[in-house]
Amino acid sequence: MEFKNVINNLLTKRSADDLIATSKKSELKKTLNVFDLIVIGMGAVVGTGIFTIIGSAIQGGPEGVGAGPAIIISMVLAAIACVFSALCYSEIAAMIPVAGSAYTYTYATMGEFMAWMVGWVLMLEYAIGNITVASAWTGYLVQFLKGFKHLLPDFIINFPMWLRNDYRFMFSFCDKYGLDPHTQMPYLFDKIPVAINLPAIFIVLILTMLLIKGVKESTRVASIMVGINMFMILSFICVGAFYVKPENWTPFAPNGFEGIFMGAFIIFFAYIGFDAISTTAEETENPQRDLPIAIIGTLVLCTILYVLVALVLTGTVPLNHIDTQAPIAHAMRMINKNWFAGLISIGALCALTSVLLIYQLGTTRILYAMSRDRFLPKSLRLIHRKYRTPHVLTWISGIVVIICSLFMDLSISAELCNFGTFTSFIIICIAVLILRKTEPDRPRPFKVPFTPLFPILGILTCGGLMIYSMKFLTTSSLYFPLWLVMGLLIYVTYGYHQKRLEEKIRLSRSARTKTISRL
Secondary structure (H helix, E strand, O other), X not given: OHHHHHHHHHOOOOOHHHHHHHHHOOOOOOOEOHHHHHHHXXXXXXXXXXXXXXXXXXXXXXXXXXXXXXXXXXXXXXXXXXXXXXHHHHHHHHHOOOOOOHHHHHHHHOOHHHHHHHHHHHHHHHHHHHHHHHHHHHHHHHHHHHOOOOOOOHHHHOOOHHHEXXXXXXXXXXXXXXXXXXXXXXXXXXXXXXXXXXXXXXXXXXXXXXXXXXXXXXXXXXXXXXXXXXXXXXXXXHHHHHHOOHHHHOXXXXXXXXXXXXXXXXXXXXXOOHHHHHHHHHHEOOHHHHHHHHHHHHHHHHHHHHHHHHHHHHHHOOHHHOOOOOHHHHHHHHOOOXXXXXXXXXXXXXXXXXXXXXXXXXXXXXXHHHHHOOOOOHHHHOOOOOOOOOHHHHXXXXXXXXXXXXXXXXXXXXHHHXXXXXXXXXXXXXXXXXXXXXXXOOOOOOOOOOOOHHHHHHHHHHHHHHHHHHOOOHHHHHHHHHHHHHHHHHHHHHHHHHHHHHHHHHHHHHHHHHHHHHO
């Protein structure tokens, strides 16, 4: 009997009506319109992919081959994998406009346990993914400062490497060039190496304080960043188009289907973020109308930009000369446009800043929803009296990113982020199929066309990319199950018991209310 009760608890769902009723009592401020949402989506998506990841997807990495000029096919594949999930996100977000994204939608369709696990997986997408972005931000800051070598002192232009990289990179760098680590970075007690990514820590702290001040204020900053970013990208396309040499597109797919498929997996990291739009549902003025428009609009606009940038990049720079860290800025230097390369660094800094901002926003809103459901301590969801934002969770998420950036391998964190996103996308597609069966009459301001075909295609495309990549990405394929086990242990030791305690308190209050009404 006890075992049966446990299973029933694990499968306990929250009805859509209950979730919507809870969201209406939310203390979060409703200030966002459809333009704000598209800015959030573009700010989260257009950045890391164009300015950093695209180079790795073209050239390949230590655990996978690159796509070469066929990266445009990889982008289309990644977009197709996203579009089915984007349609599913749009249907559920319009139907259940509640903070929490995939976590909340899973709670309404698959029950308590799966909701917790999806919420835990989403931390890979946002919090862990933020580590990669913060590191890329530092790289472009260094490139930007080099443009002022005649104006600024050398200790600023070329500040020590141990102040802009984690200790893993420093050991790898020393091993590659035969250097003694003790000469390249300080040691505590002659045993503990000291290497911190100081610029990354600085920008995360600044954005954390901005998010505490308010989501509307944060969106205004993101709007400025996105505007500068769009101008730089469109300028690159227009200027670079005059230097395209068709012979650089041959061989078109040097590594065949394997390269295209691995390129799609890597470039998928560039699309992560459009679902961050759904995390702001409780702060949107008209979520039923605006969320679907913003989600689909963001995906379409970003795909067009990505393909155009890829065509120009691979057409202007020979395959073997494409840089994997700052590909667009390097491409401008290759055609002797050094002044424009400096401007590209400014655009990259703005783009990566907006990505950091939106990822941090998504992390806190998901944690807020999980805390409200008592999976996490109640004290975490405290709202700032003046700014009406979850300031405690915002600080915690910022500190987690800072601590993890001190020791996590950056390429591994990007791959883990992808695994987490693929999982959440698959869950969303399944959730649409379940709700179509369990609640067919519920009003749907937006419907996924050709259901069940499109949700099933979303499951197959995301699942296929995920399974195929596991054959090559051995390290992250091991860490991902470990992350799931860690989440399971937290649920078993804390979350499950807190939920049962919440139920007892609710039943006790209900009984007390009935007794008083009888008297």
